[in-house]
Amino acid sequence: MSVCEQGNLHSIEQAISTLKTLLSPIKKIQTLPLQAAHQQILACAIDARFDVPQWDNSAMDGYALRAADLQSPNNSLPLAGRIAAGDSPNQQLPLGHCMHVLTGAPIPLGADTVVAQENCSIAPKQIQFNNFKTGEHIRRRGEEIQQGQILLEAGTRLRAQEIGLIASQGYAQVEVYTPLRIGLISSGNELAQLGHPLQAGQIYDINSHSLHSLFTGLGFQVTAYTNMPDDLKQSIKCLAQASQEQDVLISSGGVSIGEEDHLKHAVSTLGELNLWQVAIQPGKPLAFGRVGHTPWIGLPGNPAAALITALIIARPALLHAQGVTDCRHQIMHIPAAFDWVKTRPRQQYLHARLVPQNNGQLHAQIHPKQSSAMLIAASWADGLVEIKPEKTVKKGDLVRFLGYSELLR
Numbered sequence: 001m002s003v004c005e006q007g008n009l010h011s012i013e014q015a016i017s018t019l020k021t022l023l024s025p026i027k028k029i030q031t032l033p034l035q036a037a038h039q040q041i042l043a044c045a046i047d048a049r050f051d052v053p054q055w056d057n058s059a060m061d062g063y064a065l066r067a068a069d070l071q072s073p074n075n076s077l078p079l080a081g082r083i084a085a086g087d088s089p090n091q092q093l094p095l096g097h098c099m100h101v102l103t104g105a106p107i108p109l110g111a112d113t114v115v116a117q118e119n120c121s122i123a124p125k126q127i128q129f130n131n132f133k134t135g136e137h138i139r140r141r142g143e144e145i146q147q148g149q150i151l152l153e154a155g156t157r158l159r160a161q162e163i164g165l166i167a168s169q170g171y172a173q174v175e176v177y178t179p180l181r182i183g184l185i186s187s188g189n190e191l192a193q194l195g196h197p198l199q200a201g202q203i204y205d206i207n208s209h210s211l212h213s214l215f216t217g218l219g220f221q222v223t224a225y226t227n228m229p230d231d232l233k234q235s236i237k238c239l240a241q242a243s244q245e246q247d248v249l250i251s252s253g254g255v256s257i258g259e260e261d262h263l264k265h266a267v268s269t270l271g272e273l274n275l276w277q278v279a280i281q282p283g284k285p286l287a288f289g290r291v292g293h294t295p296w297i298g299l300p301g302n303p304a305a306a307l308i309t310a311l312i313i314a315r316p317a318l319l320h321a322q323g324v325t326d327c328r329h330q331i332m333h334i335p336a337a338f339d340w341v342k343t344r345p346r347q348q349y350l351h352a353r354l355v356p357q358n359n360g361q362l363h364a365q366i367h368p369k370q371s372s373a374m375l376i377a378a379s380w381a382d383g384l385v386e387i388k389p390e391k392t393v394k395k396g397d398l399v400r401f402l403g404y405s406e407l408l409r
């Protein structure tokens with residue numbers, strides 16, 4: 001890998017691929033109670049310990065019968081008993097009888113049909129069946145899951161539905177990959193901490209907070225370091241310390257070409273710089289490297305540039321290192337509600353909202369303030385419209401839309 005010259009920008013695909021190489025996949029595994037495993041990544045496949053359902057059971061409140069028993073002209077059978085969910089699955093349906101069954105109740109042996117109670121005329125000891133189909137309303141043993149079947153593969157992120165599926169098999173604990181430890185570093189003399197009044201020339205540190213929220217939301221273990229001043233010696237000291245304590249360092253700011261942008265120099269002193277400058281707008285000055293053996297991602301300082309490069313480039317590589325097997329995000333093709341007439345050499349990411357038209361179809365509307373220094377549009381937006389380098393867009397053209405709901409999970 002080589003550091004490119006200014007003006008020779010790396011493509012986004014190259015950047016993601018370089019970063020994946022830089023971040024070695026996490027191997028550490030921990031066992032967690034199921035309740036604590038939300039958003040974590042499964043380290044071992046989960047297989048089915050038993051069939052689901054474990055026995056034939058009723059899908060309705062009604063009456064279980066053997067269809068061949070219904071010979072009488074008035075379609076009725078004497079009632080032999082009642083079975084509820086939780087009762088034994090081994091009860092026998094006596095010949096020529098029916099049994100009352102509640103939803104979830106085991107089907108008595110010999111029955112082949114459940115008739116919903118609203119389709120029955122119910123007398124105390126005799127049930128008349130008005131309308132039914134043979135075989136209906138029985139949930140068959142194993143129709144959902146069969147014993148031994150792989151339910152979830154290693155590398156799956158555990159959402160509410162996966163947690164429920166694991167619980168259905170009685171697993172109280174799961175093995176998950178230990179979350180990557182991410183050290184967040186903001187750089188800049190101008191940055192003030194929340195809770196402190198601003199001095200002249202200061203602004204509040206935004207990136208530490210937006211990135212903390214983003215990466216903890218993705219399941220990583222995040223530590224924010226205090227601000228790194230615009231000073232080479234102190235940058236080296238801060239990076240060296242953080243690199244001892246974390247699996248990955250992610251900084252924001254200080255990667256452009258100004259004389260106060262010391263980060264790349266500090267990283268080269270402690271390790272190596274692998275890549276700098278990517279054909280993405282916002283976010284061109286993005287850089288990667290190593291501090292000692294610890295991978296480093298240098299996001300640009302402008303808050304929207306830091307957020308977008310974190311989502312588009314850092315996110316897939318970090319999830320890959322975390323063991324996630326499917327790091328794709330859905331891309332929708334949505335008609336543009338805007339014109340984009342001026343071509344740009346870098347791939348554009350525009351803050352956009354999905355707006356329903358009169359016919360109910362969604363169109364992508366972009367915010368008027370797309371500056372990388374501004375977060376107001378990101379907060380307004382539902383996601384990002386992606387425009388390839390040198391492309392224009394006319395109203396009604398289909399554009400690629402990446403929803404924040406996809407990017408933030």
Ligand SMILES: Nc1nc2c(c(=O)[nH]1)N[C@H]1C(S)=C(S)[C@@H](COP(=O)(O)OP(=O)(O)OC[C@H]3O[C@@H](n4cnc5c(N)ncnc54)[C@H](O)[C@@H]3O)O[C@H]1N2
Nearest residue numbers: 186188205206207208253254255256261284300301302305
């Ligand atoms: N001569 C050039 N100047 C700049 C170029 C260029 O190619 N040539 N690139 C511009 C682009 S694009 C970006 S993006 C920025 C990125 O620069 P840095 O990564 O070095 O970031 P800083 O200079 O440290 O800060 C930029 C901007 O963002 C504010 N900032 C930084 N950190 C935070 C934070 N944690 N919270 C809130 N705001 C933050 C900082 O105050 C600056 O206003 O460079 C352009 N310049």
Ligand code: MOO
Nearest residue numbers: 282283284305372
């Ligand atoms: O990448 Mo910069 O973010 O264009 O401002």
